[in-house]
Structures are given as structure tokens and as C-alpha cells.
Amino acid sequence: MSSLSLQEKIARLYDSEILPIWSEPFGRMLLDKVQVPPRSTILDAACGTGYPSLLLVKKLDPQTRIVAVDSSHEMLAVAREKAGPLSGKRIFFKHERIEQISFPANTFNMVISNCGILTIPDPRLGLREMVRVAKPGATVMVTFELRGSFAEFYDIFGEVLTKFDMRDELRRLDEYVGRLPDHNGALTMLREAGLERVDLETREFTLLFPSGREFFFSPLIEYGYLSDWKALVGTGEQMQRVFWHIKNAIDLYYQGRPYDVKVIAACAWGQKP
Numbered sequence: 001m002s003s004l005s006l007q008e009k010i011a012r013l014y015d016s017e018i019l020p021i022w023s024e025p026f027g028r029m030l031l032d033k034v035q036v037p038p039r040s041t042i043l044d045a046a047c048g049t050g051y052p053s054l055l056l057v058k059k060l061d062p063q064t065r066i067v068a069v070d071s072s073h074e075m076l077a078v079a080r081e082k083a084g085p086l087s088g089k090r091i092f093f094k095h096e097r098i099e100q101i102s103f104p105a106n107t108f109n110m111v112i113s114n115c116g117i118l119t120i121p122d123p124r125l126g127l128r129e130m131v132r133v134a135k136p137g138a139t140v141m142v143t144f145e146l147r148g149s150f151a152e153f154y155d156i157f158g159e160v161l162t163k164f165d166m167r168d169e170l171r172r173l174d175e176y177v178g179r180l181p182d183h184n185g186a187l188t189m190l191r192e193a194g195l196e197r198v199d200l201e202t203r204e205f206t207l208l209f210p211s212g213r214e215f216f217f218s219p220l221i222e223y224g225y226l227s228d229w230k231a232l233v234g235t236g237e238q239m240q241r242v243f244w245h246i247k248n249a250i251d252l253y254y255q256g257r258p259y260d261v262k263v264i265a266a267c268a269w270g271q272k273p
Contacts, residue, residue: 025265147180
């Protein structure tokens with residue numbers, strides 16, 4: 001694995017370490033809810049390394065096809081490898097940004113995205129693109145985290161910033177946390193994208209970490225969230241001091257037991273008029 005590039009290593013690390021604890025709980029919601037018409041063409045936007053489409057395609061009739069797109073060549077390479085003989089026959093992988101999908105309007109019988117919509121700079125633009133390429137009457141279904149996820153971490157983060165009287169940084173943290181939609185905000189986002197009959201279901205799951213250090217060095221945090229969190233407080237000694245205190249606070253509050261972090265997962269859907 002030493003000959004792989006950094007992005008290739010991250011893609012494989014995502015598939016082995018992050019997908020099982022993060023993408024799968026969301027994807028199970030989607031798989032439980034999705035109902036695919038026969039002889040359909042489905043778009044999976046921001047497919048990552050192929051979950052849940054590689055499970056879904058095996059349950060569909062032989063005439064149904066999935067087009068799975070992602071902006072990462074390295075993620076797609078892992079997905080193609082996992083797909084084996086299905087790739088190019090039942091499921092087709094394509095390098096695309098979901099904010100600018102190349103397919104014409106009204107192409108797909110269903111559009112799905114598992115944990116993809118909030119990973120792009122403009123989720124609303126991505127969602128509108130997904131609706132654009134859906135056929136009239138088609139279902140668009142997405143999963144994402146809701147506001148309130150990681151509350152145990154953000155509370156400690158805020159306490160440390162308050163302790164050091166870092167008001168600007170605290171305001172940025174509040175804005176960052178507020179970017180996640182709540183229940184009503186998620187439904188509004190789907191309606192504004194052009195969907196009707198919108199609804200969503202939520203489930204909660206818990207992530208467990210042995211310590212503050214293990215939390216920050218877990219692949220999910222290190223490669224998924226940490227750079228954004230650090231950017232809220234700047235660089236250099238100030239950033240290091242803040243995160244040192246956060247780690248110590250986690251270990252102090254959760255001494256003798258795992259650090260448990262709650263995630264509120266949403267599966268939301270609507271129909272294109």
C-alpha cells in the first residue's frame with residue numbers, strides 16, 4: 001500500500017474504517033425506505049466507494065441500471081474494484097460533481113445520495129441538480145446528518161472558547177453548527193429544490209471513542225471534520241492550545257468510560273412534479 005498516493009490511501013481508509021461506522025447507518029435507512037420501479041435507471045450522486053448502490057443493484061430486476069457518480073477518481077476506483085463484473089453491466093461509474101451533472105433533464109427514474117449532499121460547498125445547488133435530472137414523478141431520496149449531531153463535542157468546544165474569551169471564534173462555531181438543517185429546515189430545503197410530497201425519517205446512533213486522543217485521530221474525524229474545526233480557531237499555537245484543552249476536557253468529563261457522541265441521521269425524500 002506504500003506505493004499508493006495519499007488520495008488512494010484515504011479512499012481505501014474510507015472504505016474500511018469510515019464507511020462501516022458512518023455511511024452504513026445512513027445507508028440502511030435509505031435501503032429500508034427505497035422502492036424502485038422495474039426497468040428503472042437510477043442515479044447515485046456522490047457514490048463514494050459504492051455503498052449502498054452495490055447492495056441495492058443486486059436486489060433489483062435485471063433490466064434496472066444504476067449510474068453512480070462521484071468527484072473523486074480514487075473513490076470510484078475502489079467502487080469499480082468492489083463491483084467486479086457488475087461494473088459496466090448493471091452499475092456504471094462516472095467521474096462527476098453533483099453540483100454540475102452532465103446528464104440531460106428528466107433522465108432518471110430515481111435519484112439517491114447517501115451522506116453526499118452536505119459534503120459539497122453548496123448543498124442546495126447539488127440538490128437542485130439531482131431534481132433536474134430526475135424524471136417527472138420520480139423520487140429523490142437523500143441521507144444526511146441533522147442539527148444536534150456531535151452536540152457533546154460542540155458543547156465542549158464552546159466551553160473552551162468561552163474560557164479563553166474567544167468571542168469571534170465562538171460566533172464562527174455557532175454559525176458552523178447552524179449550517180446543518182433541523183427537521184423543518186431539511187423539508188424546506190427539499191421543497192425549495194423543486195420537490196413535493198416531502199417527508200423524512202430520523203434515527204439516532206452513537207459513536208464511541210476510548211479517549212479524546214482516539215476521537216481526534218479516528219479516520220472519521222481526522223479526514224472528515226478536523227480541518228473544518230481547526231479553521232474555526234485559526235492556526236499555530238492558538239489552535240493547538242484550544243484543541244489540547246478540548247482533548248483534556250473530554251478525558252476529564254468521560255474519565256473511566258468511552259466518549260459517546262450522538263448522531264442524528266435523516267433520510268429525506270420527495271417527488272418531482
